[in-house]
Amino acid sequence: MKEVTIKIKEENKMKRILTIMFFMALSVVAMYGMADAITGQCSNCHTMHDSQDGVDGGGPNDLLLLGSGCGGCHTQNGLPSAPQVDKTSNLSAGGSFDTTTIATDDSMRHDVQDLSLTESAITSTPGKTGSILTVAPNALTCAGAVGCHGKHVAGMGSDEGIKGSHHAPNATYRFLWIGTATSPTAVLGTGDVDYEVTVSDSDHNVYSAHATQGVSSFCNQCHNQFHGETETGGPSSPWERHPTDIALFGSGTSWTAADTDLEADDAPIAMIDVTGKTTTTNYYSSGTIDETNSAVMCLSCHRAHGTANADxxxxxxxxxxxxxxxxxxxxxxxxxxxxxxD
Amino acid sequence: MGSRLLKLKSSNIFLVILLLFVFILVSSQAQAGVSGTCANCHIMHNSQDGDAVDASGPNEYLLAGGAEATTCLSCHSAASGATWKDPVTQAPIVWNQSEPTFNSQKGLAGGNFYWVGAGDDTKGHNVYGIAGVDGNIGSNPAPGKHTNATCSSDSCHYTLAQPPSYYIFGNGGCEGCHTKVSHHNDSNGWYRFLKGHGNEASNDYVVGVEDDDWEFETATDHNWYKGTTAVYNNGALVNQNTITSFCSGCHGAFHGPLTAGEGMGSDSPWVRHPTDIQLPTDGEYAGYDPVTNYSTEAPVAWVNPGTPDRDEAIVMCLSCHRPHGSAYKDLLRWDYVNMVAGTTGGSAGTGCFTCHTGKDGL
Known part of the structure; x- marks a missing residue:
C-alpha cells in the first residue's frame, strides 16, 4: 500500500514537472519573435458605457472603444500612445495613409474604408487571380475578412477581425494572419518597439521569409500572382516577375553579401529562419550579413500602408x-x- | 454485489449530506421579516413624559426617528465608521458618516454612501438626506436613461436627491430604488425591497437570495443575484426579475440591443459593456469559475440563484458596481484607473481581470 502511494506521488510529481516544462517550453516558443500584448490603463482605450456625467460620449463604439474603429486610436486624432498610421513625418515601417503630403494619390496607398479612402484608378486587386482573399473595389478594410490585420473569417469587419488581438500576447506579427480559418496561420517576425520611427541596421523589424508563415506569404493572399515559382517564372533567373521569398546569397545565386549595401530602412530583407534574430540583431552591415538566411520579400521594396511614391x-x-x-x-x-x- | 451495495450506500450518504447542506444554506439565507421589540423602531404618539420623542416628528409609519423620507437613515446610518449594524434595530448601515472600517471592502454588499455624503458626487448615488443633486450631472437625467423611459424630470429617473414632495410618485431618496419597503413581510420575495412602479401584486420586483449579514463578511456566504440570458430593453423587470433589469429602469441605455445609439449590442463586438449575458465559458473567461471560486469583488448573477451552474453564470451591473456607493469613481468595486492591462502589477488578477483573465500580464 505504501509502495502504491509512493508510486502515485512520484507519478503526480512527474506529471507536474512535465506540465511545467511543457508550459515553459510553450511560453518560450510563443514569446519568441512575436509582439507583446498591449499594456496600460484600460481607460486609455475603453469606456464601459459611453457615458460621462450624464452625457453621451459620442459613440458607442464597438469593443467599448473610446474612438470609432481603427482610426479612432491609430490616427493623429486618436490616441497618442497608439501607433499612428496617418502621420506626415517620422513615419513608421508601414508608411502612412496621409493624403495631404505623403500618399497623395491613389497609386501611393492602400485605400482602406476605415479611413474613408477611396480608390479610383483600379477596379480589382492587382495580381489577385486565384487569391485566397477577394476584396471588391473600395471594400478594403484595416482588418477582418477583407482586411489585412486580424482574422479573415468570412463576414468579419475590422472590429470583429481585430477583436482580442491587442490583448493576445505573442500571437502573431503585427496581428497579421494567413488564411480564413478561425484559427489561422500566424505570420512570423518581431515588431520593432517604435515601429521603426527610429531605424538603423541594429534597430528594426524582423521580417520572416518562411515558406508558409512569412510576410510575403501574407501579401500573397491578395496579390498571389506576384509570388511563387509558377507566377514569377520558376525557382531561379530568368524571372518573369520580381521574385519574393528567395535567397539572396549562397548556392544558386551569383551575388556576394559583401558587395550589397543592404539597409533596414531602404531595402530591408527577411530572414528565412528568424530563430535567434531580434530587433537589435545587425544582419545588414558589411560583415554581419547572414548569407544563409537573407531573402528578398515584398516589403524589401514596398511599404504596406502608403508612401510618397507610386505603387x-x-x-x-x-x-x-x-x-x-x-x-x-x-x-x-x-x-x-x-x-x-550610398 | 457487496461492492455495488457499498457504492449505493456511499451515494446515498452523499445525497443526504448534499441535501442537508442545501437546507442549511437556504435556511441561513432565507428572507425573513425584521425581528425585535416594536419600540426599537416605532413610537405610538411621538410623545414621552410630555415631550416629543422626535422634535421634527411625528413620522410616517409611527417611526421613532428621522424626518420625512430621511426616516430610513435614522436606522440605516451611523456616525462611526466601525458600525455595520445598528446596535438597537439591527438594521444594516449603508451610510457611515466616518469612512467605514468594519471590513476590507469598506461597506456592505450595496456599498456605502460615505464618500458621496462627504462631497464626492462621483462615488455614490446622490440620495436625499445624504447628498444634494449631483454637481456633475446637474439637471441631466440619470446616466444612460433610455428614451423609452418617459418619466418626467420630477421622477427618480433624473435624481434621487430631491425631497419626496418633488416626485411624481411621491417617493424619492432611498425609496426611489427600495420602492416597496416591507420590513415585516419578506415573504413577498422582493429582494432588498427592490421593486418597480407596479402595485404590490405586480411581478415587477427583483429576485435573489439575501445574505443574512449583507456581506459584512464574505468568507462564509454571500448574496446570490438573479440574472438572465434573455434579450430585453428597459422596462422588463416585470418579466425578468433580475438585478440588471432593475438598474435598467433608470440606466436602460446601458443595456439591451443597440437602437439609435442606445443599448449594448447583441453580441461581440459589444458597444457597451454587456450585462445579463452569460459569462462565456471559453477563452479567457474559462479562467473564472464562480461556482468553485466565487469572487465577491467581481460577483456574478445566476439564471437560478438557488442552483448555481457555471453555464448559467451571468454578468450583471453589480459585477462592477456597488449601488449605494464606493471609494471609487462611478461607484465601482475597484479603481478603474488602476486597471492596467498586460502587467503583473497590483491590478493583475483583480477587478476587471477577474473575468478578463487574458488581459492582465499573468
Whole structure:
C-alpha cells in the first residue's frame, strides 16, 4: 500500500514537472519573435458605457472603444500612445495613409474604408487571380475578412477581425494572419518597439521569409500572382516577375553579401529562419550579413500602408538610374550600380 | 454485489449530506421579516413624559426617528465608521458618516454612501438626506436613461436627491430604488425591497437570495443575484426579475440591443459593456469559475440563484458596481484607473481581470 502511494506521488510529481516544462517550453516558443500584448490603463482605450456625467460620449463604439474603429486610436486624432498610421513625418515601417503630403494619390496607398479612402484608378486587386482573399473595389478594410490585420473569417469587419488581438500576447506579427480559418496561420517576425520611427541596421523589424508563415506569404493572399515559382517564372533567373521569398546569397545565386549595401530602412530583407534574430540583431552591415538566411520579400521594396511614391514603393522607381550608387533597387542589384555605396 | 451495495450506500450518504447542506444554506439565507421589540423602531404618539420623542416628528409609519423620507437613515446610518449594524434595530448601515472600517471592502454588499455624503458626487448615488443633486450631472437625467423611459424630470429617473414632495410618485431618496419597503413581510420575495412602479401584486420586483449579514463578511456566504440570458430593453423587470433589469429602469441605455445609439449590442463586438449575458465559458473567461471560486469583488448573477451552474453564470451591473456607493469613481468595486492591462502589477488578477483573465500580464 505504501509502495502504491509512493508510486502515485512520484507519478503526480512527474506529471507536474512535465506540465511545467511543457508550459515553459510553450511560453518560450510563443514569446519568441512575436509582439507583446498591449499594456496600460484600460481607460486609455475603453469606456464601459459611453457615458460621462450624464452625457453621451459620442459613440458607442464597438469593443467599448473610446474612438470609432481603427482610426479612432491609430490616427493623429486618436490616441497618442497608439501607433499612428496617418502621420506626415517620422513615419513608421508601414508608411502612412496621409493624403495631404505623403500618399497623395491613389497609386501611393492602400485605400482602406476605415479611413474613408477611396480608390479610383483600379477596379480589382492587382495580381489577385486565384487569391485566397477577394476584396471588391473600395471594400478594403484595416482588418477582418477583407482586411489585412486580424482574422479573415468570412463576414468579419475590422472590429470583429481585430477583436482580442491587442490583448493576445505573442500571437502573431503585427496581428497579421494567413488564411480564413478561425484559427489561422500566424505570420512570423518581431515588431520593432517604435515601429521603426527610429531605424538603423541594429534597430528594426524582423521580417520572416518562411515558406508558409512569412510576410510575403501574407501579401500573397491578395496579390498571389506576384509570388511563387509558377507566377514569377520558376525557382531561379530568368524571372518573369520580381521574385519574393528567395535567397539572396549562397548556392544558386551569383551575388556576394559583401558587395550589397543592404539597409533596414531602404531595402530591408527577411530572414528565412528568424530563430535567434531580434530587433537589435545587425544582419545588414558589411560583415554581419547572414548569407544563409537573407531573402528578398515584398516589403524589401514596398511599404504596406502608403508612401510618397507610386505603387507604395520605398523609393521612386522612375528615379532609379542604372550605374548609380547602391541605393534602393541597387542596394541589392549592385551589379547594375556604379559600385559606390550610398 | 457487496461492492455495488457499498457504492449505493456511499451515494446515498452523499445525497443526504448534499441535501442537508442545501437546507442549511437556504435556511441561513432565507428572507425573513425584521425581528425585535416594536419600540426599537416605532413610537405610538411621538410623545414621552410630555415631550416629543422626535422634535421634527411625528413620522410616517409611527417611526421613532428621522424626518420625512430621511426616516430610513435614522436606522440605516451611523456616525462611526466601525458600525455595520445598528446596535438597537439591527438594521444594516449603508451610510457611515466616518469612512467605514468594519471590513476590507469598506461597506456592505450595496456599498456605502460615505464618500458621496462627504462631497464626492462621483462615488455614490446622490440620495436625499445624504447628498444634494449631483454637481456633475446637474439637471441631466440619470446616466444612460433610455428614451423609452418617459418619466418626467420630477421622477427618480433624473435624481434621487430631491425631497419626496418633488416626485411624481411621491417617493424619492432611498425609496426611489427600495420602492416597496416591507420590513415585516419578506415573504413577498422582493429582494432588498427592490421593486418597480407596479402595485404590490405586480411581478415587477427583483429576485435573489439575501445574505443574512449583507456581506459584512464574505468568507462564509454571500448574496446570490438573479440574472438572465434573455434579450430585453428597459422596462422588463416585470418579466425578468433580475438585478440588471432593475438598474435598467433608470440606466436602460446601458443595456439591451443597440437602437439609435442606445443599448449594448447583441453580441461581440459589444458597444457597451454587456450585462445579463452569460459569462462565456471559453477563452479567457474559462479562467473564472464562480461556482468553485466565487469572487465577491467581481460577483456574478445566476439564471437560478438557488442552483448555481457555471453555464448559467451571468454578468450583471453589480459585477462592477456597488449601488449605494464606493471609494471609487462611478461607484465601482475597484479603481478603474488602476486597471492596467498586460502587467503583473497590483491590478493583475483583480477587478476587471477577474473575468478578463487574458488581459492582465499573468
Amino acid at each position: 507604395l514603393l520605398r523609393w521612386s522607381y522612375a528615379g532609379i538610374l542604372a550605374n548609380g550608387v547602391k541605393d534602393a533597387c541597387l542596394s541589392c542589384h549592385y551589379k547594375q550600380s556604379s559600385g559606390v555605396d
